[in-house]
Amino acid sequence: MxxxxxxxxxxxxxxxxxxxxxxxxxxxxxxxxxxxxxxxxxxxxxxxxxxxxxxxxxxxxxxxxxxxxxxxxxxxxxxxxxxxxxxxxxxxxxxxxxxxxxxxxxxxxxxxxxxxxxxxxxxxxxxxxxxxxxxxxxxxxxxxxxxxxxxKNMDFDIYSSLIEKEKRRDLILSCMNSDLIRDVGLLVGVIEEICKVPDNLLVEKDRLVRGVMELLGNDYLSMVNEILVRLSEFKERVGLLSFDDSVELASVLDRLTGCKEKLLRLFSVKKISVENLWEMIEELDRKIGVGGVSQLGLVTGL
CATH class of the missing domain: 1.25.40.90 (Serine Threonine Protein Phosphatase 5, Tetratricopeptide repeat)
Known part of the structure; x- marks a missing residue:
């Protein structure tokens, strides 16, 4: 009715x-x-x-x-x-x-x-x-x-074409560390919002909800690719990061790691880019551990 x-x-x-x-x-x-x-x-x-x-x-x-x-x-x-x-x-x-x-x-x-x-x-x-x-x-x-x-705050379209993304890779090389960390933080914010999605039980029953989840899956992969490009640049700069930059980057990586379990439940399909992301996070954590995470713990008394 x-x-x-x-x-x-x-x-x-x-x-x-x-x-x-x-x-x-x-x-x-x-x-x-x-x-x-x-x-x-x-x-x-x-x-x-x-x-x-x-x-x-x-x-x-x-x-x-x-x-x-x-x-x-x-x-x-x-x-x-x-x-x-x-x-x-x-x-x-x-x-x-x-x-x-x-x-x-x-x-x-x-x-x-x-x-x-x-x-x-x-x-x-x-x-x-x-x-x-x-x-x-x-x-x-x-x-x-x-x-x-x-x-709006990243000043570019996160859904841009592959050609535009390739052009942007060159610009990332000239970005300051603080700008790159800001961008990664904003992208992680999108992933954190994805992880707040309501109870997934409706997904199997409702085609409209499944349509939403399909768009989310595509968005997640877009965020992963954008984050990977920036973390790859940090991998090259890791020895040149200041203490403050190391602390901020470690904090952002920790936020992203905190999403991993929920993301694995939401999106079970394995992608090379996703696996590369988690591997790179672990590698960066190890490289900035002494100058970033460990010192952060000492400063805050953790």
Whole structure:
């Protein structure tokens, strides 16, 4: 019955948009509605997502309307499925959307430097299943806020193409130690947020949640690759690190190591890059142990 009512709501909204909305923008609102429908618990249709991304590349006015429509729908809905689809759509825009669409997404009002999707009070108590999905909505909004914050503060797109990443490798060589440590810390922050994902039992039962986890798995590997590049540079500089740099780097590596157990449970597929990351962390720990971790313990009395 709830699913049936949701379909009726979508059809009524489509009718209103067709009859009463500004014809120059109604098709954009319709595209958002179709992508984030009340239909069963499945990820947004690939065709509808492609339409959103394509339309968002046409002009700044169009991109602004799409983002405004998407955020408005996210804030007005009390349906956990619609909310998750809105967040999934935003995630896809961040990962593979055109620049102007991403740029308008960054204009969401921020609090304390972080984009604020304002979903901490979201509740869908219509059933035990939707109540459980509400926890995913809260967490997913926080995760997307973290991604937006990280991208903004690293001054580059963490989802950039392989060619762009290769060009960036040369820039990393000229970065100061403090900048590299800051970047690794921000990337580790994304991984820490991944590890806060709600109870994984829903993953096997809910296709929408599985869609979220698939994007998370890809994000995790992207973070691993970005961290590896920077740790490889630290491997070359380890003998030149100051005491303060050693302490900060050791602290960041410790945060990442603290995520290892949860990450192994979340993502069971073995990747060479992941194995290389844990090996490099152990190697760096050994190399900076005397100058970094051990001295940190002496200073703090640990």
């Amino acid at each position: 709830r699913h049936f009512i949701g379909i009726i709501k979508d059809n009524l909204t489509l009718s209103k948009l067709t009859l009463f909305s500004n014809p120059t923008t109604s098709y954009l609102h319709i595209a958002v509605l179709r992508t984030t429908s009340h239909s069963p618990s499945t990820p947004p249709n690939d065709h509808h997502l492609a339409t959103i991304l394509s339309l968002g590349d046409s002009s700044r006015a169009t991109a602004s309307t799409i983002i405004h429509s998407l955020i408005t729908r996210l804030h007005r809905t009390s349906n956990s499925l619609v909310a998750l689809k809105c967040l999934l759509t935003i995630h896809h825009i961040i990962k593979r959307g055109p620049f102007i669409l991403k740029d308008h997404l960054r204009t969401i009002r921020s609090t304390n430097g972080r984009n604020n999707l304002k979903l901490s009070s979201f509740r869908d108590g219509s059933s035990p299943a939707t109540w459980a999905l509400s926890a995913w909505v809260w967490w997913y909004a926080c995760y997307i806020e973290t991604i937006l914050y990280t991208t």
